[in-house]
Amino acid sequence: MSLIASDHFRIVVGLGKSGMSLVRFLAQRGVSFAVADTRENPPELATLRRDYPQVEVRCGELDVDFLCRADELYVSPGLALATPALQAAAARGVKLSGDIDLFARNAKAPIVAISGSNAKSTVTTLVGEMAAAAGKRVAVGGNLGTPALDLLSDEIELYVMELSSFQLETTNQLGAEVATVLNVSEDHMDRYSGLPAYHLAKHRIFRGARQVVVNRQDALTRPLMSEGQPCWTFGLSAPDFKAFGLREENGEKYLAFEFQNLMPVRELKVRGAHNQANALAALALGHAVGLPFDAMLASLRNFTGLEHRCQWVRELDGVSYYNDSKATNVGAALAAIEGLGMDMDGKLVLIAGGDGKGADFSGLHDSVAKYCRAVVLMGRDAGLIADALGDTVPQVRVASLDEAIAQSRTLAQPGDAVLLSPACASFDMFKNYEERGQLFARAVEVLA
Template sequence: MVTADLPFTVVIGLGRSGIGAARLLAAAGERVRLIESKGDQAHQAQASELEAEGIEVRLNTPLAPEAFHWPGGRAVKVVVSPGIRWDHPTLVALRQGGVAVIGEMVVAWEALDSVPWIGITGTNGKTTVTHLVAHLLEAAGIDAPMCGNVGHSAAELALQRRAQGRALPDWLVVELSSYQIEAADCLRPRLGLWTTLTPDHLERHGSLEAYRAIKRSLLERSAVRLLNADDPDLAERFASWEANSDVRWITAGPRSALGPPIDPQLWVEAGQVTNASGPLFPASALAMPGAHNRQNLLLATAVGLELGLAPAQMEQAFRSFPGVPHRLEFIRELNGLRFYNDSKATNFDAAEVALKALERPVVVLAGGEAKQGDPTGWIEQLKRHAPAVVLFGAATDTLANLLAEHGYGGEVTPCAGLGEALPLARGLAELLGAQAVLLSPACASFDQYSDFEARGEHFRALVLGL
């Protein structure tokens, strides 16, 4: 007698999103196998914990077709982690063979189908806006935790609520990367926010047009779209949104300066956040530096208005906002020298924004895993604000060559890692009269760290240990 292979859901990756998805699916009664290409001591400990919960784990298992069909079992659904290319040949072959390939966000979406989502995406600014919106709604007494590409994975959050026997949230505030969006075409947020669009992740998506289309697909599926009119790429495509009445534009400048054809819902006039009914509250309610944070403030305000919050409520919440870890995060001042952690700046555009926001002489720590993009704007800001740059990690030679090619005339010092880079930067700042040391890498973190957060935590620990 031949026994048919049992159907399994195979989850790829023993990271935060993979573990959350596996546990949530197992709790729903599905047979789950989790595969991981690595198998070090930390992975072995995680695997033992999951297997005690009835989730099969296979370590040291490459992403190859044979991992999805084995004696006694076969994959009918595959959950992919954001770190794996959507066009990986094995995933393409699985889809062509009729296997459903989805992202962790789909698992969470299906488990939380009664909860309205606020989906936030963009090249830069999305993490700050996510924190800001979550803080705003929490201050208003709304149960709206943040998750996704920041904080908990969405699946973890759904599982946590179920395990604790708690009611589902009123709203979810979800940061969504392009990697997560392309693997979750079922997501339909109640509110969709698009902060900015500049070239990023081109090594994965292939072109700016493909990257833009992924971001846009989320907004097109959202019931209400909130867009930043100060972003040149978004504003240039105003006409493509014009026929839709559910699009709201914001600008951090005066309404008149934006000009036709865009008529914003929110703008800043005489220092006041303003809409058609008049001034709402001072734009200075959010103390974070930089024009980009005015844009973030306006986007969060637009969410508050959609949810019926009063201007006084919003002003009070913005005044109490503590800022975002790893995004222009002030760590300490030592002998008149200020230290900032901007580890979240993983591309040239984000690092350029940080330099503009500080507007002071700084020594910059940059490096990591190089990404494609145009460094011109970043290097122009370095010329204005940075008498020295300390380079570290795998991109050291690449960045040094870019600085030389673009005529950067300050000190350029290469080194291996942050442990060596920080004291060098401190010494250069004192020697050259800079007022701050800024970690703003302009690179991904994966050459030396698991993510930008781990890099930022290491930098914070080093600074506090000075």
């Protein structure tokens, strides 16, 4: 039975992917609802009119009086709650919620909830593969792939959900079996007033959680208010009780749990210290929900990484090329620079730049100085990055991705790596980060 009253009126605000999943969910349950979107022609408008012609839809500027007809507004993650019309409706007693809140009310199986500034998709995918290897009927989605409400099924034994800060803003009580914020660094500063507001949004994931997983190398990942639930930790240091980490024995580095070595790090197919941290986080989450180590370790040995996430493209003239186009913020770029940099003998030639989303690039300074031979800058905020880096390493400014690759090839020496890790969004030059990464990989292949 659905935990939603059918005699109340709802409005879905936002008609993108998650908004359309809300439409399907409400229609299947006979709930009375309408749809609103700030855009004149939202992405799913044609689908809505074809499949649900009876549903009232209003496009363009939000009408507060119309919104106030509803008992509850389901706000899509792309629309900020600070939008004046939403604030006005809330002030008049209308409840603001979202698809994840509704999913949590209706999910019958345990939820593994994963957020963080970076590595969410990688860890979510890993835990999903671990659960499948253990024989669980698992559903994976949320911010990654399939919208949460489309995953609901009585057949599912475990949900593994990637959740963004935008989704968590409208999530009042998730009640996950285990929840984690993998890391916290500045992102989406064009939406939030500052890091504290972004941090608070992320930490809504812990509301009602039965267990938590914490990155012991990032204090901002600890729940702001402990509810006394069991806490597991992960990090690159040697682990203690209820902890996953790295241990070294006879010159061999191992993934370890407490005082038990689990597998040699060299057996991972993904490179870099950041990927070792991702593996440890996935192990901690899987262990919290009772997945056996043999299935989890087999999944780690088979995992080759996700596209556009520190993805090895090829080696040419002794130089490796990595596509990390998904690094759309400073924290993600730092993870790649440090993760690869500390794991190789040569230096990095970094390709960075794009739409910085109001970020502070000063955090790149020390790691670029330590691990990079040169930096090639492109895009709208190239100048801001250049100013933040100062005279750490040589800088080259270019007008296109092809020019960036050509310059990087000239700068790199055998044993080095060329790393596309922009620390910026792509929208100033590309359709999305996927297009940026695909064009990079294609251009590198053509070099040969």
